[in-house]
Amino acid sequence: MSDAATTPASALPVAGTAYGLGIGPGEPDLITLKAYNILQKADVIAYPALEDGASLARQIVAQHVPDGRIEIAIRITMGQPADPIYDAAALEIGEYLKAGKNVAVLCEGDPFFYGSFMYLFGRLAEAGHPVQTVPGVSSMMACAAQLGAPLAARNDVLQVIPGPLSEERLRAQLGDTDAAAIIKLGRHFAKVRKVIEELGLTDRARYIERATLETQKMIPLGDLPADATAPYFSMILIHRRGDAWR
Template sequence: MSAEFPASDNLPVAGTAYGLGIGPGEPDLITLKAYNILQKADVIAYPALEDGVSLARQIVDPHIPEGRIEIAIRIEMGKPADPIYDAAAIEIGKHLADGKTVAVLCEGDPFFYGSFMYLFGRLAEAGHPVKTVPGVSSMMACAAQLGAPLAAKNDVLQVIPGPLDADRLREQLAKTDAAAIIKLGRHFAKVRGVINELGLTDRARYIERATLETQKMVPLGELPADAKAPYFSMILIHRRGDAWR
């Protein structure tokens, strides 16, 4: 059963696509605005893996009304994504041209490394009205779960993708006050090695699947040497250990 949220006068406009930030995983972290648009949308689109699994769809499952048209945008790992987004934009565009409201689900925030931005560009360039509803990003959720404020005072905070090569990672981390390292996955061992080289292991916190039932968080140095990390994982580092110091 869907959770009860207050109604809003800010209802979706016919023929408009909305990129909804739905938060990092816990269903209740959806915003009121995103929830209200979701209730009124004619069509709901979301990214999904080839086997049909969609984390975005799972997150909002308690909030989706019955009888909605659904579009699964199936991402084929290891293959170019542009043709997939091209086709999805055309399919969504047809519904918009028919006057339907389309809600596109995006984990976290749509414009913080979110896949929705690729649809946004295509739909906007095609002349369709497109709006974005911000959401709770994974970085904010990880900080909250870890009890680790990201930055304070005049700190410079960097968001560093794990796939960067070791030299670039070392260069970025060597000069930062605080960092959030994202997209770990198969790059975890490399990232961990660079952090250790720079003497930052004791100031690094690891978390995976933030806000989900399978969440795990631990000081980085306490993980086994052969530990693996899923894609949905993050390391937060602050040179002072805690931002408030």
């Protein structure tokens, strides 16, 4: 007879829950109360990290993490397929969940707005583990607030446009938009800027990088030097009227 058959149900471990916590764009105080409270009670904390570097997500919540927690750094290798990394992380997290431990997975911004947690969510949910997602302040909302630039109003259509799109696609998207947030700039910045200039939208474009962090920088796009570069954590907000309230 198996051990499970001879062990009282009350003695069996209750499956833990994985929580995808949106922890905001960078400023520690922009974590929600719900995410904070879950973080205080979680047995295990997991977070994305560079292969040989620190984790921005872990740095954001550093002052909120209680001592003595088990930590899982999900090491991302740039330029390599991500699926095997998320496969392995989901298996590791799953073992803790089966042992009855709750796991808080940190995600910068919001977990379901271009957030890395969605890849773990799919794997864990498909494996039958309890998973809950806690929304967070997205970088787009934070950038708008820091710039003092409302995203959209009335019947405006707001587009979220990834910088890696081709010039042709960028031109098509921006050529017929009321308002846009262009994300994932990085090495695509020069291409994006070129398209914006060709469409005559430069004077209505605002640039911001590392929103809410001490290293934050924001400036009208047209005031940047011609040879300026942009980090991955940067964004351009455009509104065809200049300001949404006009």
